[in-house]
Amino acid sequence: MQIFWQLRWFFLQEWRRYGGAIMILGVVALFELLPPKAIGWVVDSVVAGDMSTSTLLLSLAALIALWGVVYVLRIIWRVWLFSAAAKLGTVLRNRLYRHFSSHPPVFFERFKTGDLMARSTNDVNSVVLTAGEGVLTAADSLLTGIVVLLVMTTQYSWELTVLALLPMPIMAIVVFFLGRQLHTRFGVSQAAFSNLTDKTQETLNGVRMIRAFGLEQRQQQEFDDVVDDTGRKNLAVEKVDALFNPVIQITIGMSFFLSVAGGAYFVSTGRLSLGDLTAFTLYQGLMIWPMLAMAWLFNILERGSAAWKRLQHIFDEAPEIVSGETALKQRQQTLTVDIDQFTWQSQQFSVLNAVNFELPAGHMLGIAGPVGSGKSTLLGLLLRQQTLIEGSIKYGDVSIESANLDHWRSRFAVVSQTPFLFSRSIADNIALGQPEASHDAIREAARMACIDDDIMQFPDGYGTLVGEKGITLSGGQKQRIAIARALLLQAEILVLDDALSAVDGKTEHQILSNLRRQQTRQTVIVIAHRLTALEQAEEILVLQHGCIAERGTHQALIKAENWYAEMYRYQKLEQAIEGA
Structure with missing residues (x-):
């Protein structure tokens, strides 16, 4: 029953539906007491010869009408109860989504995607079942069981009632121990389902690589092993679950045997009439559901818990x-970065040291450096995906720690090297951040990203479906669509995180020139390995080992004859060789 206490916040929130459903359920339980009593009276009247045909038909019509009322009331309280439980599913899934969205990337390193999907589906469904079927079972069985027991005890024979209930303690003990086993095994089976979901997701995402390396058979064997393991753990749950019903059936059979045998003795001694025994047996029939429900309730509660x-x-x-x-403030500001030191929690050495710069509104900043120099870490700090302890980052006069997080991130539009496209049309992907954007605005953003001509060559143009993760497009097309999506946002700061790596040099130059020709010039941060992308920047930072090794304009860095100049000449030579 602990799960009910843990969900009390939702029951209090939906107290009208739950309270109304339980109140109607109580009325139904009282109405269901009348038919056995009436049938017992009819039996005694028939035996005594006092029942006329008209009275019998009138009694039958009254019972049918009563059952009709009970039927309607049961529909009403079930609708109230299960609609409330369905709302819990919506509340939990929305809460999970908001919770996932509020976490930095490190959270998704601890929890795999398949595991989070399993918790958002199977686990939520089990909790919803508890809030619906669980509450139904608990309330219905308790109300019906208590009311029927009171009638059997007070109106007929308390001795016969006690005799009929003798098998119940044995059932309670067995169900308790089975419930504990079920709780443990169900938790294990849900964890196995998380592994299965994660394995499926990884396999489908990496299907191209699997085929390229000829790993189909090995992946199939690994997947079979995960499926078999999940099946074994689910079977372990079902083995325990299968023990519940036989226990209940045996208990019910023993209870009826004792009540009929004892009732026959009471009838023979004159302590009960035949009609009373008939009514008692019918009331005992009403007790079958509470007995079955208690076992089913333990099952639901353990799964839900x-x-x-x-x-x-x-x-x-x-x-x-x-x-x-x-x-x-709703206008472009100067971005000021002064990082004294930044260290990842899992590492002992610092990743960034003494990184400081000012980026005035409308200017372009270039960031270069070898792999592992701290470029991605710097971007993560700018977007506040990590917390900076030693140093400060300000936009205007507002520090990143004191700024509203949504306001801060809305100032940035980021395009990564491997952009993500949804399984929707090209127009929908470009308008992702501005769903209300007109077709003309979408096309203008695409022209600035130099992708409009490519799109118009598709049979359906901007209505072309791109497939999952843009699988039908080339790498350069995906990058340019992502750039168009970022441009349509018209954010104050545009970040291109090696987002031009898959396009040719001419297209790269054209896109950057388009950015500089905007009427309202965006502040632009370009992180690139291909240094030609940085030629138009007002300032370029070269990071090495987490520190600023070089800084200045493109021409100044070329004259300095350090890493930047050497890498620039190497890339030029490489392009010349490829061209030849």
């Missing part, structure tokens, strides 16, 4: 990034 623990484990993961309260 195991699932809720898995969900609570996610909810207990507090977001590492906490939003400030200060709103940013």
